[in-house]
Amino acid sequence: MEPSENSQVLMARQPIFDRNQKVVAYELLYRTEDAQGHALFSNSEATSEVLLNAYTSISDSGELKRVPAFINLTRDILVEQKLPEVSKKHIVLEILEDIEPDEEVIEAVRQLHSEGYRIAMDDFVYDPKFDALLELSQIVKVDVFELSTEQIKEQVKQLRRHKVTLLAEKIETHEQLETCIELGFKLFQGHFLSKPKVIKGKKIQGSQVALMQLIQELQSSKATPEKLEELIIRDPALTYKLLRIVNSAGYSLVRQVESVAEAIVLLGLEQVKKWATLIAMSSNQDKPEELSRSLLVRGRMCEEIAQAQKKSNYGSYFMAGMMSGLHALLDIERETMLEQVPLGDDIKNAVSLGQGEIGQILRNVVNYENGDWDLLPMDLDGTLYDQAYRASLEWTQESMQAMYE
Numbered sequence: 001m002e003p004s005e006n007s008q009v010l011m012a013r014q015p016i017f018d019r020n021q022k023v024v025a026y027e028l029l030y031r032t033e034d035a036q037g038h039a040l041f042s043n044s045e046a047t048s049e050v051l052l053n054a055y056t057s058i059s060d061s062g063e064l065k066r067v068p069a070f071i072n073l074t075r076d077i078l079v080e081q082k083l084p085e086v087s088k089k090h091i092v093l094e095i096l097e098d099i100e101p102d103e104e105v106i107e108a109v110r111q112l113h114s115e116g117y118r119i120a121m122d123d124f125v126y127d128p129k130f131d132a133l134l135e136l137s138q139i140v141k142v143d144v145f146e147l148s149t150e151q152i153k154e155q156v157k158q159l160r161r162h163k164v165t166l167l168a169e170k171i172e173t174h175e176q177l178e179t180c181i182e183l184g185f186k187l188f189q190g191h192f193l194s195k196p197k198v199i200k201g202k203k204i205q206g207s208q209v210a211l212m213q214l215i216q217e218l219q220s221s222k223a224t225p226e227k228l229e230e231l232i233i234r235d236p237a238l239t240y241k242l243l244r245i246v247n248s249a250g251y252s253l254v255r256q257v258e259s260v261a262e263a264i265v266l267l268g269l270e271q272v273k274k275w276a277t278l279i280a281m282s283s284n285q286d287k288p289e290e291l292s293r294s295l296l297v298r299g300r301m302c303e304e305i306a307q308a309q310k311k312s313n314y315g316s317y318f319m320a321g322m323m324s325g326l327h328a329l330l331d332i333e334r335e336t337m338l339e340q341v342p343l344g345d346d347i348k349n350a351v352s353l354g355q356g357e358i359g360q361i362l363r364n365v366v367n368y369e370n371g372d373w374d375l376l377p378m379d380l381d382g383t384l385y386d387q388a389y390r391a392s393l394e395w396t397q398e399s400m401q402a403m404y405e
Contacts, residue, residue, distance in 0.1 A: 010382050012371050012389060013055045016070065016167065017188045019181055021288040025092065026056055027070040027189065029371030048084030054390055056090065059400040060289060068092050070120060075099045079108050088116045094141070095133065097123035106132050120167070126158040134162040139187070145170035149179060156183050191370075193291045196331045218273040225264040228272065232260050241279045242272070245402055270315050274299075277322055278399055287329055289400075294369070295325045296396040297389075301365050302358075304388035311357065319343070320350045320358045321365065 013026035057066045070092045077083070078099065084091075093112060099105055113119060113136040120139035121130065134140070140162075142155050152168075159166060168180035171190030174197045180188060214231045217223050233239050239260055246263040247256055257263045264272050278296060299321030306314035327337040338348050350359035367375040368385050376385075 010368070010373060010386055011051075011055065012369050013069075013393075014189060014371065015193075015290050015294075017288070017290070019186065019188075021188075021193075021290070023058065023060070023067060023288075023290050024187065025068045025070055027094075028052075028055060028072075030072075031371075031373040049086050052084070052086055052090060054393060057397060058293065059397050062401065064397070064401060066090065068118075070094050072096055072122065073099075075105065078112075079104055081108065081111070083112075088118070092118045092120050092139065094120045094122040095137075097121075097125075101130055101133050106136075109133055109136050121164075123169075124155075124159075126155055131162075134159075134164060137162075137164055139167055140164045141167045141169045141189070142185075143170050144168045144176060144180060145172065145190075149183075152180070152183060156185075160184075193288060193294070194325055194328050196328045196333065214276055218269065218276065223269060225261040228264055228269075229260040232276065238276065238279050242275055245275055273315065274318065274399075277319075291325070291329060293396055293400065295322050295329075296399065297392045298322070298324065298365055298369060300392040300395050301369070301385075301388045302361055304391055305361050305365070305384060306358075308384055308388070313346075316344065316347055317358055317361060320347045320362050323347060324351050324362060324366070 009030060009032045011028055011030040013028055015023045016025040016027060018024050052069050053066060056069045057064065068090055072094045073096065075096075078093075078095070083093075095105075095109065109119060118139070119133075119137040120141060121133060121137050122141050123143045124130070124140045125142075140159055142152065142159075144152055147155070156166065165187060166185045167187035167189060168176075168185040169189040171177050171180065171188055171192045173195060174192055176190075177188060177192050214228070217228060217231055232242065242260060242263055243257060246267060257266060267275070277299075278292075299318045302321035303314050303318035306317035311317065323338075323341065323343065326341075327334040330337060334352065338352055343351075346356055346358055349355040350362050353359065354363045364376060364380065364385070367373075368389065
């Protein structure tokens, strides 16, 4: 049955990395009112192209690029060949683990393979019955979350006979990542980026302390352009980038801004707060750019929803979203970070306990971006969250691009 025009589609993306933790693709996670997922593929060619482009375009070290999208196929979509008419280089088709590899399925995959589509086997556990599909696949995703190292080794051994690229999914820690690299996996997926790689006794660096002081002052109701300038100019890179952003084409100013205080007056405190945090996050060269990117999306999405719901302090929602993962950038525990970052109690309680109005929206946003649809409230305004997510992806791409202009 075709979905109605009002069928609600929720979609988020989860990054897929190479060994250097660079994003090489995104898996699209989606929920539709149509349980078979037809709603996602019922769009016109133009609409499908725009949709996929919105979820797979990123600014990577200042370079705008588009990476492929991994899309889950149900049996019905696979057999009925209800695929979006988009460039084959921009999608990878995932065969779900619960699809029985009967003749009808094998023939459908053979047809897609002959047309030039790339095929991935999802949540794969080796069984000889899949051999025909393995011959047609380029990528095999192995769920390593509940497997021991020996079990993972056995999967790798069985799959080495086939010419496939191995992808380890549901990696939760950096230790798991390193083990999978050693075992020969080439692609990786999971929440390991959001976990700090804690080094015992590590202290926050001097430059990071300056950032904390700046964030503290930005949160203060008594902040003045002069006081903020005094803190910002301690960091030459921050000063240079802030002035460069203000003078960029995006602001179309009639004259060049020459001082930080002048920039603060022209931008306003809320904009300076965002840019200063963005610059500070992106300056951490030891961390994958995707971590900064995902936190910017989260912060902006929290803010977009707060604005739409007419919350009075929507800037705090942005900061809560950002701070919810800053500990992973600093490689310290979250509670340690919150002790050292003098934020308001409403933001701290939202980040550490999920409490208050800020905490409720933050929880919803995190569950949305993870594709944990079942954890979202029944009365969630799906249209608002979908629009906020897409707007946040676009804003983050533009913001990170501006850093390199």
